[in-house]
Amino acid sequence: MSRSIGLAHIIRQKDGTSTGVWGLYTLQSAFQPIFAFKEGKLSLAAFEGLIRPFRDGEPQSPMSFFSTCPAADRLHIEALTRTLHLLNAGSCLPREASIFVNFDPSVFTERTIADNALREMRLVLHEAGIDPRRVVCEVTEQRSASQETLFSFVAALRGNGFRIAVDDYGADDSDINRIKDLKPDIVKFDAQWITQLMESGAGFALLTAMVKSFEDQGIRTVFEGIEESWQLELAEKSGASMVQGFVLARPELAPTRFHVFNSAEPAPAAPSDKTGREPLVPPTPARRAKAFGRRIVR
Template identity: 45%
Template sequence: MAGECRSNFLKDELGFYTTSYGPFVLRSAFQPIFSQTADGRLTIEAFEALIRANRNGQTVSPYQFFSKVDPDDAVTIDTLCRELHILNMGVLGRKKARLFINFNPALFDAVANIDAEIDRMVEITHRAGLNPSRIVCEITEQGSGDKAVLDKLVAGLRARLFKIAVDDFGADDSDIQRVTDLNPDILKFDAEWVRRFTETRPGMALLKQSVKQFIDRGITVLFEGLEEEHQITFCDEIGVQLMQGFALARPEIVPTSFGERFPELTREAEANGNIRLADAPPLEPSLGMPAESPGNGPGNAAPAAKPMRSFGRRTVAFGKRTQ
């Protein structure tokens, strides 16, 4: 299986990897995850990896693609997508940013040797020139039918120095228990849940209290799905450490434009006392956010120019979610 998957990786003219499944060509898209410096500048702390499928030159949505995957191939494709993203992160050349990749624990019920699967991921991570500590394994909301399998998966990932994130936290009893059981490094709040609670003052107060409680436990908090400037301002006010959403940057198929828009901090700049998040890569200065600046990769066709909106300390590209 390992040989079959790896033989499917092809390099394009820019050195980035693609792969395929049947008639589908698969590419990586990355969406930045940001923090803010004390003066409000955005800095890339990580990327979330997303799969982009193409069939006969036509874009296929992730939902359509995964609905066509044979159930017998689900584990193989799940692994293939993660390896594709890790390899492309290595080519991207960022020295500090982390990469968020998805794990559906339900699939691992069918994996006889979880340790072998994790060791394989360590190998592909080193092959990409990355340290496992820069890979954040995002445990999706789908539950595992066997808690022992999930515990073994998370323990194995941690033992190899991968970081753990819990996705789609919504403060239900089951969500709180999931956080207690997994004790993640990073907690991603469900976008719809956050949006609903930011509509009222009591809701905002509850979010602020929840964020503080998790930070006090040493868990980094991430709000995703941010589409409005007031949501970004609210994150700043309540101490949310990481932010993601279309109001900040849209996903781009590799190669992306993010290297030009958000270059990494030099060692000289680091030495001048820039702020750092606990247990996170050093912050980087932002150049500001140009309107919808696309990457050069396939599928990053330039949209109509949009004006930049200035919001006090920060200048960001602003856009509504369209997909």
């Protein structure tokens, strides 16, 4: 293969970032920070790559974009989005931060597809100047058409230095089986499920027990969708390794302003602009939770 499928649909911009083109859509990378709890404070640990489609210059929802794509194109679009995120991560994100990129298990129907995807990853990482050890391959909730192929591919990813994360961990028994089968380095808890469990003392006790169980196995945990301060407080109290959500920082289109986290100075607040960027919230000490459930603001 002389050229990556993903790279064939990439356009390099003057500012050093890259955009993708697929049919009538222009695709851009957005990145959202993931923070780790450390000694009572939050420190920048990673970024998740998120696709942002545009049509005729107008933003479209990712769901509407993917719903218009034929199933036969899904494999190529998956490669394109990963390529886009890795190239942009190499051009505008802090060098020490990890990068989460998604893999849809349903597209890996045979061994040759998995081998080609791995070959493309190596090519793109070389071009982006990214060490494979910075990359976290996030396996999404879709079922694989071939479990044997998926397990083999995940083993190959790990053998090439990548880490593995299971996404959207929730209450289903199938999630437990995914953990046992894939033996991930990281588990990302489903945002809606986390909120439900945090609403009661019993639910929070269950959440804390699951976090401890994973940590005892050497599996780090991420709480997604943290949008309010009381959720952040309970996340820290539960023992979660990392958190991600609007209460800390919203996703930003590349090039981002996240270079401010390279400095010890607080991130400057800035008004929203045409890209939809919101003021950054710099890492601050996380306060201990005193109660369960939502707080009422009077």
